[in-house]
Amino acid sequence: MKIMKLIFFGIILVVLGFELVKYLEKPIHYDDERYQQEDPVIVKAEPYLNKIVFEDIELRSLASSNTQKCSSGNKECQLNEIFRYVVDNYDYYTDPRSGEYIQSPEDTIKVMGGDCEDLTILMISLLENLGFKTYLVLTDNHAYALACGVDTTELWVYAKQSIIEIAALDLGESSEYDVEIKSGTLFLKKEIEQTMALDSGDIWYYGGDGSSFKEPIQYMDIGYSISSSAPLDIYFVPSNEEQSKIANKESFSHYPSCHKQSILQVTDSCDSFDKRGGIILINADSENRATVNINLEYFYAYSTQNVFSGQNISYYTIDGEKCVVLEATSGKYGFPGYDSTDGEKIAVDSVTKEYMHLS
Numbered sequence: 136m137k138i139m140k141l142i143f144f145g146i147i148l149v150v151l152g153f154e155l156v157k158y159l160e161k162p163i164h165y166d167d168e169r170y171q172q173e174d175p176v177i178v179k180a181e182p183y184l185n186k187i188v189f190e191d192i193e194l195r196s197l198a199s200s201n202t203q204k205c206s207s208g209n210k211e212c213q214l215n216e217i218f219r220y221v222v223d224n225y226d227y228y229t230d231p232r233s234g235e236y237i238q239s240p241e242d243t244i245k246v247m248g249g250d251c252e253d254l255t256i257l258m259i260s261l262l263e264n265l266g267f268k269t270y271l272v273l274t275d276n277h278a279y280a281l282a283c284g285v286d287t288t289e290l291w292v293y294a295k296q297s298i299i300e301i302a303a304l305d306l307g308e309s310s311e312y313d314v315e316i317k318s319g320t321l322f323l324k325k326e327i328e329q330t331m332a333l334d335s336g337d338i339w340y341y342g343g344d345g346s347s348f349k350e351p352i353q354y355m356d357i358g359y360s361i362s363s364s365a366p367l368d369i370y371f372v373p374s375n376e377e378q379s380k381i382a383n384k385e386s387f388s389h390y391p392s393c394h395k396q397s398i399l400q401v402t403d404s405c406d407s408f409d410k411r412g413g414i415i416l417i418n419a420d421s422e423n424r425a426t427v428n429i430n431l432e433y434f435y436a437y438s439t440q441n442v443f444s445g446q447n448i449s450y451y452t453i454d455g456e457k458c459v460v461l462e463a464t465s466g467k468y469g470f471p472g473y474d475s476t477d478g479e480k481i482a483v484d485s486v487t488k489e490y491m492h493l494s
Contacts, residue, residue, distance in 0.1 A: 176490050180483045183252050183271055183278065186239050187485055188260045194240060195264040202265070210285050213265055214459070215293040218471045221258045221463050225249065252278040254463035259485055270458060270482040272493065277476055281458040287448045287472065290459065294470040295319075295443065301467050302439055315434070322356075322434040333367075333418040333425045338381055341431060342413010345374020351438040355408040358432035359401075365418055365425035366397040371405040373412040381415065389415075448472025451482070451493055458482075 188194055201220040205212035226248035230236045238246075238253040240260040249257070255278045259269045262282050270281040299321050307314040312323035333339060348354060357371065370377070371393040380387035393405035397419055405414075418425045449460045449472050460474040480493040 176481055176483070177488055180271060180273055180481075180488070180490070182235075182237055183256060183273075184483065184485060184488065186237055186256045187263065187271075188240050189263045189486070191240075191260070191264060194260050197244075198261040198265050201261075210267070211290040212293050214262070214267070214282055214285055214461075215290060215297060215471055217258065217261050217265070218461055218463075219297055221254055221261070222465060222469055223467060225254055225257070225463070227251075227254070227464055251462075251464050255280050255461075258461060258463050263485060268456075268458075269485045270453075271485055272460075272480055272482045274476055274478055274480050279463065279476070280461040281451065281453075281482055282461055282471075283453060283456045283458040285457060285459055287450055287457055287459065290471055291448055294448070294472065298442055298468060298470060299439055302437075302442060306437065312435070317434075321437045321439055323352075323437055325433040325435075327431040327433075328429070330426070330428050333365075333416065333427055335418055335421055335423065337418045337425075338378055339416045339427075340372075340375055340378040340413055342372070342375060343411025345376060346411050348409065348411065348435075351441065353436040353438050355411070355436070356404055356406040356434040357408070357414060358404040358434065359414065360430040361398065361402075361416070361427065362400045363398070363425045363427045365420035365423045366399055367425060367427065368417040368419045369393075369395040369398055369401070370415040370417075371408075371412065372415055373408070373410045375413065378415060381417070442468060446470070446473070449474035453482070453491070 198217060202213045202216045205216060224247065225243065228246070228248040228250060230250055238249045238256070240257045243249045243253045243257045248254075255271065259271060259280050262269050262280070268283040270283075272279050272281055296319060299316060299319065303314040303316055303321050306312075306321070306323065310323060312325055315322045315324050327341065329341075331339065361367065361369070370381075370389040372378075372387065372389045374388075377387040377389065390405060393403075395401060395403075414431065416427065416429070448470075450457045451460075452458070459472050461471055462469060462473055462475060465473045465475065481490055482493050483490040
């Protein structure tokens with residue numbers, strides 16, 4: 136009888152032990168509803184994650200229309216354009232006094248604004264509809280996005296160009312000069328058109344006093360188009376003092392590479408003045424008056440280094456990919472990779488809801 140009892144209890148223990156091992160070995164998945172209900176990170180993130188829209192033809196159309204300038208498959212350009220679309224077109228609105236109000240992308244588009252969570256939800260939704268892998272990042276009092284799989288060096292090229300364009304618009308509104316961007320450099324432009332008569336041997340000067348440029352002006356280019364009824368000698372000089380030296384038949388300074396002699400018509404430029412110099416025209420005809428039509432364009436290279444000083448693209452490496460910080464409330468001089476946050480940060484995969492602590 137004792138032997139039978141021992142056998143019976145042995146069988147019971149084996150069965151219970153087997154079931155216990157099965158239960159302990161069963162993995163806990165992030166999509167396990169019970170786990171999500173218990174995990175405080177998922178509980179905090181889920182109301183925002185549930186508002187993200189991953190497949191929607193209206194959002195996909197909106198995203199594609201805002202990235203038309205990008206070549207096919209150029210993720211760096213696409214990411215920059217979506218970032219700029221949200222940052223430049225949507226205002227920051229706080230939640231109603233009654234409490235937390237989480238907007239869908241459709242709501243945010245309708246009111247053209249929202250708080251950091253709302254704008255981040257919109258940005259993530261647009262990027263996901265273009266095939267980007269994204270994360271929602273939550274801090275104690277802020278939310279932003281990560282977008283993965285981009286070349287940060289290439290992204291910085293697009294980001295800088297956008298900021299230069301913004302600076303150009305601001306300068307254009309506050310300056311008496313026109314503003315142009317050439318080869319990635321911002322220029323203040325001043326244009327002069329004039330028709331005049333130069334008697335034989337007359338010397339005409341237009342330009343500055345020869346003083347050195349100070350920040351933010353780095354250097355000056357002069358573009359010109361000239362037509363004349365009599366041959367002209369053309370000199371580009373570092374200051375107005377050279378005019379009197381020529382008149383007194385003294386030696387004078389000029390830029391030899393820009394010198395032209397006996398010209399009736401010409402369109403060209405003289406570049407990279409480090410001082411406020413100018414142009415001298417001399418009627419080289421010993422008998423005839425010259426009727427001269429001249430168009431000058433002075434381009435002052437404007438430094439944007441103060442805008443970019445100390446700036447770089449912030450990113451986290453996740454599963455071997457660079458995931459760039461996207462702060463939808465960073466302002467017009469913000470850029471993909473701008474990161475103003477500190478403290479504890481938790482990144483939650485927008486699809487799988489797996490999460491990690493960022494440092």
